[in-house]
Each structure stands twice: as structure tokens, then as C-alpha cells.
Amino acid sequence: xxxxxxxxxxxxxxxxxxxxxxxxxxxxxxxxxxxxxxxxxxxxxxxxxxxxxxxxxxxxxxxxxxxxxxxxxxxxxxxxxxxxxxxxxxxxxxxxxxxxxxxxxxxxxxxxxxxxxxxxxxxxxxxxxxxxxxxxxxxxxxxxxxxxxxxxxxxxxxxxxxxxxxxxxxxxxxxxxxxxxxxxxx
Numbered sequence: 001x002x003x004x005x006x007x008x009x010x011x012x013x014x015x016x017x018x019x020x021x022x023x024x025x026x027x028x029x030x031x032x033x034x035x036x037x038x039x040x041x042x043x044x045x046x047x048x049x050x051x052x053x054x055x056x057x058x059x060x061x062x063x064x065x066x067x068x069x070x071x072x073x074x075x076x077x078x079x080x081x082x083x084x085x086x087x088x089x090x091x092x093x094x095x096x097x098x099x100x101x102x103x104x105x106x107x108x109x110x111x112x113x114x115x116x117x118x119x120x121x122x123x124x125x126x127x128x129x130x131x132x133x134x135x136x137x138x139x140x141x142x143x144x145x146x147x148x149x150x151x152x153x154x155x156x157x158x159x160x161x162x163x164x165x166x167x168x169x170x171x172x173x174x175x176x177x178x179x180x181x182x183x184x185x186x
Contacts, residue, residue, distance in 0.1 A: 013096045020089040027082045031075055038071045123180070 045064040111120050115132035126133055162171040162185065164178035171178060175185050 009099060010096075013092050016092045017089050020085050020092070023085045024082050024089075027078045027085070031078050034071050034074055034078070038068055041067050041071070125180075 041064055045068075048064070111122055111134075112118060113120050113127040113130060113132055113134065116127060116130040118127060118129040120127055120134060124134060125136075162173060162175065163169065164171055164181060164183060165186065166183040167178060167181040169178055169180045171185060177184055
């Protein structure tokens with residue numbers, strides 16, 4: 001069920017980011033339309049001013065000035081909404097990044113793919129996200145105490161070593177499947 005939860009969270013995050021980007025686009029479009037309206041009002045204002053003052057008659061142009069002022073206020077409001085949407089998108093991205101980091105830690109590893117940065121399990125040889133080959137880590141060999149060495153030598157003499165015919169991994173004597181490639185042991 002963990003995989004389905006991950007897919008569900010991923011698609012939910014994509015949907016939220018997409019909606020946020022659509023909202024930002026819509027707000028930018030509204031700003032563009034409002035700026036066009038302001039330019040049309042300026043054109044009308046200039047035309048009217050000319051027509052009014054061509055004979056030196058005074059007229060009240062406050063209606064145009066009020067409309068222009070209202071439209072500037074509307075643009076500032078839309079810009080504030082854009083900043084809010086961008087903050088929401090950033091929060092979703094931050095949550096996704098945190099979940100990715102936590103999922104890596106939940107898997108018992110801090111190991112990440114060097115190509116895409118996604119968390120990977122210690123025993124993975126290829127990244128499940130981008131397919132990149134992961135660097136091989138040399139296993140740490142602890143030197144056994146002399147007593148453990150003696151016990152291990154006796155056990156190795158009794159147990160015959162087994163190797164996977166597919167990938168060559170050394171297997172436990174009672175292994176039925178390879179722990180690296182998953183092939184059945186014959």
C-alpha cells in the first residue's frame with residue numbers, strides 16, 4: 001500500500017502545482033487585460049482632453065482619473081494574489097522534498113541517486129526513478145575476533161559455499177533465492 005500512497009501523494013502534489021500555475025497564468029492574464037483597459041482609457045482621456053480643450057473649454061475628467069486609479073489598485077491586488085499562489089506552490093514543493101527525504105530515511109538509507117537525487121535503497125544497483133547505474137559501495141569487512149574466526153572456520157568447513165549462477169553472489173547455505181537478482185537457487 002506504501003507505493004500507492006506515494007503515487008497518490010505525487011499526483012496530488014502535481015495537481016496542486018498545476019492548479020497553482022494555472023491560477024498564476026490566469027492572474028497574469030487579468031493584469032494584462034487590465035493594463036490594456038488602462039491604455040484604452042488613457043487614449044480616450046487624451047482624445048477627450050483634446051476635444052474638450054481644443055476650444056479651451058474646461059471639463060471634469062475625474063471619471064477617467066478614477067477609473068485609472070481603480071485599475072491600478074486592481075493590478076496591485078492581482079500581483080498580491082500571484083505572490084500568494086507562488087508561496088502555495090513553493091510550500092507544496094517543500095512538502096514533497098521533505099517527504100522524499102523522509103522516505104529515504106524510512107528505507108533505512110541516506111543514499112541518493114547521483115543523477116536525479118531521489119532516495120534509493122542500499123542494495124539497489126540502478127535508480128528506480130531515472131535508471132542511472134548507482135555506484136557500488138565496497139562492503140565493510142569487520143575483522144572477527146580470534147574466537148569468532150575459529151567458529152567461522154569450523155562452520156565453513158561444514159557448510160559448502162553456494163553462489164548464484166545468474167549473478168555470482170555468495171549465498172547462505174539454506175538460501176532458496178538470490179538476494180541480489182532474485183533468481184531461484186538450484
